[in-house]
Amino acid sequence: MKRFLGFIEKEFYHIFRDKRSLFILFGMPIAQILLFGFAITNEINNVEIAILDHSKDATTGEIINKISASKYFSINQFIEQEADIEAAFKKGKIKAVLNFENDFSKNLVKEKQATIQVITDATDPNTANTISNYINSILQNYQLDQNKDIKIVYQIVPQTRMIYNPELKSVFMFVPGVMTIILMLVSAMMTSISITREKELGTMEILLVSPLKPFQVIIGKVVPYIFLSMINAVVIILLSIFIFKMPVQGSLFLLGLESVLFIITSLTLGILISTISATQQTAMMISLMGLMLPVILLSGFIFPISSMPAPLQIISHFIPAKWFIIILKGIMLKGVGISLLWKETLILLAMTLFFIGLSIKKYKIRLE
């Protein structure tokens, strides 16, 4: 036991003396969570638009007022003729142009119909879609207001309610994903690098020719990172609660336990990577390419799994991150307990045991 503690002490020296790994450990999580939380968002706010109003009458004025009053849009400029539309887009500031036809009010009264052309900049398709949806719904609202007194024979009114994230804040979607990425990356990459570093520097040779048992070396490598990743998890959760007002509906205790489980899963993955790579660089490449990409693309963090092609959906089952994200969202947003998450937990547990078994089998007690 004393040997083991001596080994762990040495590991902490390594971590705290290497500025780079310290930065990766603690700088990256904070930077990432803030980046994802603030910069990357699906919501639109204060999108600048331009207006081309051919009729300039009371109705168009009302509509324009309504749009500019919403927090989603602000009017950047008024254009006088069709020819200027493209030039306005090309300057890059505006994302949409509203083009009101001639005699808008008159047409509305006489023909019962008037048209507004909504032109959006679709270089960013998601934003373009969102913008046109928002404008549509503002126009519909206006129409409903106008028709209040008129009797309609029948009407279907859909009443939508968004639950678990009523304000549709995208940060609620990102936090679980970012937390997963960070825990996975820090745990797996850092352990695999620290084990391969011993190989590269030749110290592994001496450790092998010592009474330290292989499992002591490996567990000694892993224990410090369990602690550090736990600290990371706490930091991320605190940041998301206090800065992004992310709710934790379920039990914090369960959240902690599940995080530990996922950290251990990632660490075992890191050990596995270190057994198959000879240098720190390979270990890093495998961690980045082999872990980060699948976590981002196939875990349901950004792209919904249900809309993936069937083969990818099958692959996604083998990605531990997918299950952890389900667990995180369940606990934080829906407030569900272990009674509903036991299946995902069990899958993570099974994966962990599998990775541990595989790494013990692959760990070399000799140089070959």
Place this chain on the structure above:
Amino acid sequence: MSITLQHISKSYKKVEALKDISFEVKENELFGLIGPDGAGKTTLFRILTTLLFADEGTANVAGFDVVKDYKAIRQNVGYMPGKFSLYQDLTVEENLKFFATIFGTTIDENYELIKDIYVQIEPFKNRRAGKLSGGMKQKLALSCALIHKPKVLFLDEPTTGVDPVSRKEFWEMLKRLQQKGITILVSTPYMDEAALCDRIALIQDGKILKIDTPEAIVKHYPKTIYNIGANNMYQLILSLNAYEHSYSVYPFGEFVHYTDQRTNFELNDLKKYLEAENLTGVSIQSTKPTIEDTFMELAK
């Protein structure tokens, strides 16, 4: 016997690193493995320290089989790899303490054994190992390899890249360790260090050329060696190689070690020949063979 090797062979994918190696190292012996780079010395060390499997043959270290009893061997040997293999980001003292701990001992417990060596680096005990000079690194590595009082010590090219003064000190330390009852197997590419061992094995291309005491190895050198000097070294070597009776020509410091095919000949004939080759300041003297001469002869 402290170390026994029987018919050890080892191949990597294409290279045959060791070919049928057998020898024994006695209890408390300082045994040298002498050979150029790529001779197979490191492979041999790794087999004996249980880091590699031999393809064929068996080996025993301190009475334990290197394959079956590898755990027991790992308790009982000290190993200093050729490459500096300590933690560069740990201080001198932390390194030593770490190795003491993983071998289940403390610095105090075996301080007596490493005292001579460690006092020299103790003033720098708070310095990171990566910032030490080559000689100090070796001393630290040796201290770390000794801290658990091993029965057998394996030193793979401990003096490569170390200055001459530190090299000399290092060998003096090995002698003292030997007096404390430790069997030492040391490898080196430096022939001058070979003379300091009790017995040496000359190894090249994975084969043992000869095993004996340094004195005996030199004594059995079959020919008379002449130390030849001249003002133009390059021309001297060319001319000697071109000489019809020449047997071997090796540059040796500022002289050339030369042997002749004939057992008896007039030195003056050779001198005249060299002077006819436009060489000036020619001196010829017979000299004692060195281990290097023997090695060259055996490797020929």
